[in-house]
Each structure stands twice: as C-alpha cells, then as structure tokens.
Amino acid sequence: MYAEAYYTYTTSNTSNSNSSFTPFVYNHAITKAPRLNLAFIKLNMEKKIFRSNLAFMYGTYARLNLSNEPQALRFIYEANIGFKLAKQKNIWLDLGVLPSHIGFETAKGNDNFTLTRSIIAENSPYFETGISLNYQSTNKKLYLAALVLNGWQKIKFTKGNLIPSLGIQIAYTFNDKISANYNNYIGINKVSQIKLGRFFQSAYVKFQEEKWVSIIGFDYGIEQKVMNSKQLYQWLGFSFILNYKPIRYISFAGRLEYYYDPHQVIVTFDMPQYFMKTSGLSLNVDVYAIKRVCWRNEVKWYQNQSAIFYAPNIGNTKNNISFCSALLFEL
Numbered sequence: 001m002y003a004e005a006y007y008t009y010t011t012s013n014t015s016n017s018n019s020s021f022t023p024f025v026y027n028h029a030i031t032k033a034p035r036l037n038l039a040f041i042k043l044n045m046e047k048k049i050f051r052s053n054l055a056f057m058y059g060t061y062a063r064l065n066l067s068n069e070p071q072a073l074r075f076i077y078e079a080n081i082g083f084k085l086a087k088q089k090n091i092w093l094d095l096g097v098l099p100s101h102i103g104f105e106t107a108k109g110n111d112n113f114t115l116t117r118s119i120i121a122e123n124s125p126y127f128e129t130g131i132s133l134n135y136q137s138t139n140k141k142l143y144l145a146a147l148v149l150n151g152w153q154k155i156k157f158t159k160g161n162l163i164p165s166l167g168i169q170i171a172y173t174f175n176d177k178i179s180a181n182y183n184n185y186i187g188i189n190k191v192s193q194i195k196l197g198r199f200f201q202s203a204y205v206k207f208q209e210e211k212w213v214s215i216i217g218f219d220y221g222i223e224q225k226v227m228n229s230k231q232l233y234q235w236l237g238f239s240f241i242l243n244y245k246p247i248r249y250i251s252f253a254g255r256l257e258y259y260y261d262p263h264q265v266i267v268t269f270d271m272p273q274y275f276m277k278t279s280g281l282s283l284n285v286d287v288y289a290i291k292r293v294c295w296r297n298e299v300k301w302y303q304n305q306s307a308i309f310y311a312p313n314i315g316n317t318k319n320n321i322s323f324c325s326a327l328l329f330e331l
Contacts, residue, residue: 003039004059004109006326008032012309012317014269021322022308024259024267024276026065027107027117028324035060037326038107040077049084051092061107065126066155073155077107078127090136097155098132100125101145101169101183104204104217109328113213113251114284115298116324118239119259120219123266124202125153125185130164143171151187152198163188163195180205189223196224213243223265235261235276253284269308277305294328 008031013021020029028037042055057077066074080096105112105121130149136142147167150157165187173179185200204217218238225231237259245251261267261276269275282300289295300322302309307316 001039001041001331002108002110002329004037004326004328005034006037006324007034008322008324010320010322012311012314012320014308014310020064022320023269024119024123024278025116026122027061028115028326029064030060031322037061038109042078051082051094053078053080055079065107065153069155076155090138092134093131094134095131097127097129100128100153101132101147101167102185102200102202103183103219104181104206104215109296109326110294110330113215113241113243113253114255114282115286115296115326116282116300118217118237118241118255118257119278119280120202120217120237120239120257123237123259123261124200124219127153127155128167129155134169141173143169145169149185149187152185152189177208178206179208195227198223211245214241216240221265225263233263233265235259235263235265237261249288251286251288253286255280255282255284257281274306274308276308279303292330296326296328298324300324 006028008028010021010031014023021031036059038057038059038061040055040057042053044053045051055077056075058075062074076097078097078099080094080098082092082094085091085093099106102124103121105117107126109115128149130147132145132147134143134145145168149165149167151165165185167183167185169183171181182203187198189196189198198221200221202217202219204215207214216238220236222232222234225233237257239255239257241253241255243251243253257280259276259278264275267276280300280302282298284296284298287295302320304318307318309317309320311317
C-alpha cells in the first residue's frame with residue numbers, strides 16, 4: 001500500500017480551471033489546497049514460471065493523467081501477468097497494463113530523487129498496455145525488452161486503429177557506480193481519423209557514489225506534420241538531477257531541466273502562439289524521521305520563452321515559481 005498527500009502553491013497558472021496549473025504537469029498539479037496525488041493498493045504474485053501484478057489507484061495523478069480513458073479504467077495502476085519462457089534463462093513474456101519502459105521516473109514518489117517529476121517524465125508515458133518480451137542476464141547487468149503496444153500511454157483500444165506500436169529497451173549496468181538505459185517508441189498517434197507517425201527516443205545515464213547520485217536523461221521525438229507527409233515536427237528535452245544524502249534521515253536534491261516543443265506536438269495550449277521552450281530549476285529537501293514515512297519539500301522555478309503563465313496581479317508572465325510539500329507513506 002502506498003499513499004502520497006501534498007500541498008502545492010504557485011505564483012501563476014496557465015489555466016483558470018481547477019484541473020491543473022499547467023497543461024504539462026500531471027503530478028502535484030492542483031494548487032492552494034491539500035490533495036492526494038497518488039494512493040494505490042497492489043497485489044502481486046511471483047512463482048518460478050509465473051508472475052502477476054494488480055494495483056488500483058486513486059488521486060489527482062490518476063484523474064489528470066488518465067483523463068482520456070473511460071471512467072472505469074482510470075483506477076488501474078497496473079494489471080499484468082507474465083510467463084517464463086525458458087528454464088535456464090531469465091526470459092519472460094508479460095502482458096497487460098505495464099509500467100512504462102521509457103524514462104527513469106515513475107508516478108510513485110518513493111521511486112524518484114525529487115518530489116515533483118521532470119518535464120520529460122510528465123510528457124512521456126508512465127504506463128503502457130501491450131506485450132513485453134524481456135530478458136535479463138544471469139549477472140543482472142544486461143536487460144533487453146521488445147514491446148508491442150496499444151499506443152502512447154493508452155489502456156482502451158482505439159477503434160479503427162489496427163496498427164500496433166513498437167518499442168525496445170536496452171539497459172546495462174557497467175558496475176556498482178555506472179548504469180545506462182536506452183529506449184524508443186514507434187507508432188501511430190491517432191486523432192479521429194488522422195493517423196500521424198511518431199518516433200521517440202529516450203536515454204539516460206546514472207552515476208552513483210556512497211552519498212551522491214546523479215542522473216542525466218535526454219528525450220527526442222519526431223511526428224508527421226500532416227497525414228502521409230514527409231514533413232516532420234520535433235520536440236526534445238533533458239533533465240539533470242543531483243542527489244546528496246549525508247545521513248540516513250535527510251537528503252537533498254537539485255534538478256536542471258529544459259523542454260522544447262515549438263509546434264505543440266506533446267504540450268498543447270489554448271492559444272496557438274504559445275509554445276514550450278521552458279527551462280526549469282528545482283531544489284528538494286527530504287526528511288526520513290519516521291520509518292516508512294517521508295516528508296518532502298521542493299521549490300521550483302519555470303521560465304518559458306513565451307508568456308504561457310498568468311498571475312492575477314501581474315498578467316501574462318514568462319515565469320512561474322511553485323512550492324510543494326508532500327507526505328509519503330508506504331507499507
């Protein structure tokens with residue numbers, strides 16, 4: 001069981017609605033009121049040749065990130081089964097609603113070094129529906145996966161779209177200090193009857209010392225401008241995170257990030273003249289004073305090239321400052 005409550009305050013918003021302060025943030029996005037970001041109950045079973053996971057969730061993350069799914073499916077955090085295909089090799093076939101093979105951050109706060117997520121994490125899949133054929137070497141240094149998916153972070157099958165999406169993942173641990181991961185996605189982004197081809201790549205490298213951890217990740221994607229066209233739109237982003245834990249009960253983290261989506265492929269605004277060319281800087285302090293409970297605090301600054309934010313006493317602005325405090329609990 002896992003639960004994460006939070007309070008977020010921001011100096012400006014990109015929307016007057018109560019849904020989210022920006023269209024590119026799905027975690028800790030509701031402002032100026034205590035909220036539950038994510039809570040879930042998970043059941044799992046693993047045998048020598050079979051494994052399964054089933055988790056149901058609730059919170060503002062579920063409501064915002066799965067807003068395009070039918071109401072009954074918005075509670076699914078994970079639902080999959082797996083079968084081992086070889087007695088002497090660690091080869092598995094998993095199918096169902098799976099954790100995303102893309103990126104180094106998840107929706108679950110305890111899995112991440114910062115309280116809030118990077119922009120690249122918020123705007124790439126947190127989950128995927130399909131089949132994963134994966135292999136892990138005996139020494140656990142190499143991990144390979146090939147995936148056939150329902151689409152870009154979708155559970156419900158899209159009627160009329162019979163073309164599956166594909167993905168691969170390659171992860172390698174060089175030693176106890178350095179590891180690297182590469183993954184990609186190729187598929188059709190279907191809006192009504194318009195089918196646009198999308199190719200996306202993501203990679204990151206992780207460096208770890210006794211008290212220090214650093215991660216640098218990079219995303220790059222292209223999508224057809226119009227159907228059956230060779231003209232392409234592109235977007236990209238990166239995130240650099242540095243974490244320092246001097247003692248058992250406290251840790252510090254900083255993040256520098258950038259996201260560029262000039263044609264609103266991933267991040268869309270109500271006004272066509274707006275676009276994402278956003279830099280971000282955040283500082284994080286975590287306190288582990290009680291077993292299984294963590295208190296996290298973060299201050300974050302966004303600056304965008306166009307004035308996508310709005311402050312009541314200022315008007316349109318290129319800057320946003322936010323503060324988030326969260327309490328995490330896990331059994």
